[in-house]
Amino acid sequence: MTVRFRVGDTVKVSDLGKAGHIRTPFYVRGKVGEVIQFCGFFLNPENLAVGNTAGPVIPLYRVSFRQKDLWPHYEGSPGDKVLIEIYDHWLTAAPGITSGKCEAERSS
Amino acid sequence: MTRGYHDIGGDQAGSVPQQELPWLHWEKQVEAVRNLLGDATRRIISLDELRRGFESFGVEKYKKLSFYRRRLEAMIDILIEKEVVAREELEAEIARVRARWRTARGGLP
Numbered sequence: 001m002t003v004r005f006r007v008g009d010t011v012k013v014s015d016l017g018k019a020g021h022i023r024t025p026f027y028v029r030g031k032v033g034e035v036i037q038f039c040g041f042f043l044n045p046e047n048l049a050v051g052n053t054a055g056p057v058i059p060l061y062r063v064s065f066r067q068k069d070l071w072p073h074y075e076g077s078p079g080d081k082v083l084i085e086i087y088d089h090w091l092t093a094a095p096g097i098t099s100g101k102c103e104a105e106r107s108s
Numbered sequence: 109m110t111r112g113y114h115d116i117g118g119d120q121a122g123s124v125p126q127q128e129l130p131w132l133h134w135e136k137q138v139e140a141v142r143n144l145l146g147d148a149t150r151r152i153i154s155l156d157e158l159r160r161g162f163e164s165f166g167v168e169k170y171k172k173l174s175f176y177r178r179r180l181e182a183m184i185d186i187l188i189e190k191e192v193v194a195r196e197e198l199e200a201e202i203a204r205v206r207a208r209w210r211t212a213r214g215g216l217p
Binding site for chain 2: 015018029045
């Protein structure tokens with residue numbers, strides 16, 4: 001599997017509607033963040049959760065989200081971030097969308 | 109959106125208790141067994157498999173159990189599911205060890 005995203009890319013977290021064990025928390029689904037690190041290739045935890053250790057390995061990225069994009073009433077510093085590791089298949093490219101625009105879209 | 113009952117990040121939770129909790133001996137044993145089951149030699153239960161276990165308890169059972177009880181119960185479920193041990197086998201062993209303890213403690217309940 002290829003590494004689709006590079007550091008600095010803007011990505012949107014999908015809602016895959018998957019049941020079972022997943023590692024993508026509810027509060028980042030549908031949110032836009034920035035890839036800040038490629039963490040490597042790992043077995044998919046959704047497969048490991050049901051005892052499937054055969055692979056393949058998939059890319060994992062560290063993604064940065066603005067706190068104010070995640071929580072509607074966030075009162076901390078506008079620069080505050082949440083960093084989360086997210087597996088490749090949960091991410092789609094969101095070029096040109098900044099977290100700021102995303103905020104505007106939601107409030108409209 | 110699908111949201112598991114364990115996936116509570118961002119929910120209101122009130123104040124955070126500041127007191128240090130003791131790490132009980134049996135809790136350390138639970139973690140030790142979990143490490144052995146998941147290590148590179150055995151690979152019997154992965155951490156994700158364990159998580160899937162307690163994320164399938166149903167919300168009532170999940171909320172009733174402590175952190176280490178959840179892990180313990182999930183390990184038991186998965187060991188039985190994978191036929192590493194049988195429920196009867198486990199229950200017989202618990203009864204045997206309990207009896208041994210009673211004897212060692214001089215017949216106390």
